[in-house]
Amino acid sequence: MKTTSHLKHILGAALLAVPLALIAADQPNPAKDKAPHGGRLMGGTAVRAEFLVKADQTVEVYLYDQQLKPVAPADQTVTLILQGKDGAKTKVEFNKGAGAFVSKSPVTIPEGAKAILAVKAGGKPENFRFDLIMSPCKGCKKPEYACDCEGC
Ligand SMILES: [Zn+2]
Numbered sequence: 001m002k003t004t005s006h007l008k009h010i011l012g013a014a015l016l017a018v019p020l021a022l023i024a025a026d027q028p029n030p031a032k033d034k035a036p037h038g039g040r041l042m043g044g045t046a047v048r049a050e051f052l053v054k055a056d057q058t059v060e061v062y063l064y065d066q067q068l069k070p071v072a073p074a075d076q077t078v079t080l081i082l083q084g085k086d087g088a089k090t091k092v093e094f095n096k097g098a099g100a101f102v103s104k105s106p107v108t109i110p111e112g113a114k115a116i117l118a119v120k121a122g123g124k125p126e127n128f129r130f131d132l133i134m135s136p137c138k139g140c141k142k143p144e145y146a147c148d149c150e151g152c
Contacts, residue, residue, distance in 0.1 A: 033068055040146045044126035049119050057106035073101055076121040084110030109134055
């Protein structure tokens with residue numbers, strides 16, 4: 001808690017009366033960041049990626065740095081593998097749009113699909129694996145894959 005002791009030093013012991021939660025709210029917490037486009041936000045060591053299925057079934061992938069600043073598509077590569085329950089794999093390729101990688105065509109998502117989103121940025125490959133569940137969450141009404149409810 002480097003920052004806490006720092007604040008204590010500056011503001012004095014009165015700050016100790018402030019619940020710790022209020023202090024913690026000011027700290028960057030990558031796990032609490034909301035996906036800017038309502039998709040699934042995933043953290044990597046080199047890059048963060050937001051995965052989003054649009055209403056027309058095209059897939060968009062937005063890239064960010066660790067501070068959630070958008071990273072424009074340039075020399076990164078993005079590939080998506082979808083694996084259905086039967087084990088059949090589909091590879092989805094992307095075009096570079098102005099602000100996001102966009103799938104070259106609409107994607108048919110098999111029921112119970114597992115997704116592997118492979119992002120290569122700055123020479124470092126990162127694989128993000130998740131269940132691509134399209135049914136809506138009862139809590140936040142978003143598709144389950146993009147759910148950001150607490151504890152559901
Ligand atoms: Zn939810």
